[in-house]
Amino acid sequence: MTRDDGRENANALDDVFSARDSIFSEKRLLDVGHVPEPEHIAARNEEIRRLASALNPAVTGETPSNVFLYGKTGSGKSLCAGYATNQIVDTASENGVSVGRVVVDCSQENTETRAIRAMVRRLNDSEKTGLVVPETGVGRSQYYEQLWDVLDTRFDVVLTVLDEVDCLEDDDILLQLSRATEAGKIDRCSVGLVGISNKIKYRSQLRERVKSSLQEREIVFTPYNREDLHAILNNRTAAFGADVLSEDVVSECASLAAEEHGDARKAINLLRHAGELASSDGSDALTVEHVRDATTLAERDRFRALFAGATIQQKATLLAVVSLALVEKTRTFKTPDVYAAYEDVCADTGLEALSKRRVHDLLREWEFLEVLDITRTGGGRARGSHLRHRLLEDPSVILSVFDESDRFAGVGVAAGTTRTTWSNI
Ligand SMILES: Nc1ncnc2c1ncn2[C@@H]1O[C@H](COP(=O)(O)OP(=O)(O)O)[C@@H](O)[C@H]1O
Ligand SMILES: [Mg+2]
Incomplete structure (x- = not known):
């Protein structure tokens, strides 16, 4: 390499490390955690209106209705709950009413004690209450005592948002919070509950006592359609430089996302990934x-x-299953074929083959993760009925990940080839 070549190379690499980005101008608008400005929330007017109508009594210091939001991930539940509760706090404060608001992520704070502790720690202001809420060494009932104390000293109304509420170990907290006034735990403050869950059947798991105490309203968030996603993405175009994004590209993102899942989070991620590819x-x-x-x-x-x-x-x-699907993409596969392919995989990787029953249990776990679909055909559990396995993801994409691991590299293709020969016989 001559010295000139070296200099040329250094110049070619210059822009790789430059701070300027020809694609993105404000990439953080596409971050998972970015909360859009209220005027950038699209396609959820009706849901927000119903949410507001349930919570509105809080604005004048009255008890709001409890309300539960259901819908798949990425349908805007957390966003709308956050926005609506913030609005209530602001409007109430203009009226001289003090509304507190706390959001608990129950996938993190998944026991009653942890959730209550998170609530009281966030709602407390030790300068005003003189109360110190310890992080450890205190039991559930003491946290409750402290919570009631904080609520009555600080607020007229408190809105508690329990996000991913189905992750809680049990429903006691719902009972405690919804009955607090009636049970005489608090007298000045009232509590409004906003529960959020991806599981539409969540309500049926609740105890009758809890349901009758909650008397909640219900709002279902349906997956976004193409137009909704288009509007949501259009509101983030400021993330890109001028002339970087065309109408075609936004439409393509919206269409793909609508066809597949209707999930705004994934649609936004898709746009960001596409931008990163263009940038690189x-x-x-x-x-x-x-x-x-x-x-x-x-x-x-x-x-x-x-x-x-x-x-x-x-x-x-x-x-x-992947090795079978590589050969016949659209097909569903019977248990004996899947098990035979599994034995091939084991032989190729030096694994000991498990029983059919165990293999079935493990396949069910993939079904739970929505990688696989398992259906029984031939009617009920009667004789002649059997299970059909179908891959929900592109087998070549899955295989490329298997190929990254030492143990499985090259294995699926080999098994798939064996299968082709089989079905040709
Ligand atoms: N209607 C919408 N307008 C703008 N952005 C949205 C909308 N719905 C969802 N988003 C964005 O998509 C992502 C997922 O929304 P989120 O409220 O967390 O969904 P969920 O709680 O239903 O899983 C968030 O980044 C959110 O800002
Ligand atoms: Mg959420």
């Missing part, structure tokens, strides 16, 4: 191809995370 290949603008490539990347990322959390045997069972 040195383009000045996003193309529809960038979006399509990004869907594959997103799928691979998602699967990579699931893969990392799976055991070796669990991986082997999935690889069996």
Whole structure:
């Protein structure tokens, strides 16, 4: 290499490390945690209106209705609950009414004690209450005592948002909070509950006592359609530089996301991934191809995370189905074929083959993760009925992740080839 070549190379690499980005101008608008400005919340007017009408009594210091929001992930439940409760706090304060608000993520604070502790620690202001809420060494009933204390000293109304409420170990907290006034635990302050769950059947798991005490309203968030997602994405175009994003690209993102899931989080991620691809290949603008490539990347990322959390045997069972699907993409596969393919995978990887029953249990775990669909055909559990396994993800995407691991690299294809020969016989 001559000195000139070296200099040229250094120049070519210059812009790789430059702070300027030709694609993004404000990338944080596409971050998972970014909360859009109220005027940038699209397509949820009706849900917000109903939420507001349930919570509105709080504005004048009256008791609000409890309300539960249901819907799949990425349908805007947390966003709308956050927005509506904030609005109530602000409007109430203009009226001289003090409304407190606390959001508890029950997937993190998943026991009654932890959730109550999180609530009281956030709602407390030790300068005003003189109360110190310890992090440890205190039991559930003491946290409750402190909570009632804080509520009555500080607020007229408190709105408690229990996000991912189905992750709580039991429903006692719902009973305690909804009965607090009636049970004489608090007298000045009243409590409004906003529960949020991805599981539409959550309510049926609650005890009758809890249901009758809650008397909650229910709002269902349906998945977003193409137009909704288009509007949501359009509100984030400021993330990109001028002339980087075209109408075609936004439409493609919205269509793909609407067809697949109707999830706003994934649609926004898709746009960000497409932007990152454009940025890394040195383009000045996003193309529809960038979006399509990004869907594959997103799928691979998602699967990579699931893969990392799976055991070796669990991986082997999935690889069996993948090897079959590589040969016949649209087909569903019967248990004996899946098990035979699994035995091939075990033979190729030096794993000991588990029983059919165990393999079935492991496949059910993939079904739970929505990688696999398992249906019984032939009617009920009667003789002649059997299970059909169908892969819900692109087998070549899954295989590419298997190929990244030492143990499974190259294995699925080999098993798949064996199968082709079989079905040709
Ligand atoms: N109607 C909407 N307008 C703008 N952004 C939205 C909308 N709905 C969802 N989002 C964005 O999509 C992501 C997922 O929304 P989120 O409220 O967390 O969904 P959920 O709680 O139903 O899983 C968030 O980043 C949120 O800001
Ligand atoms: Mg949420």
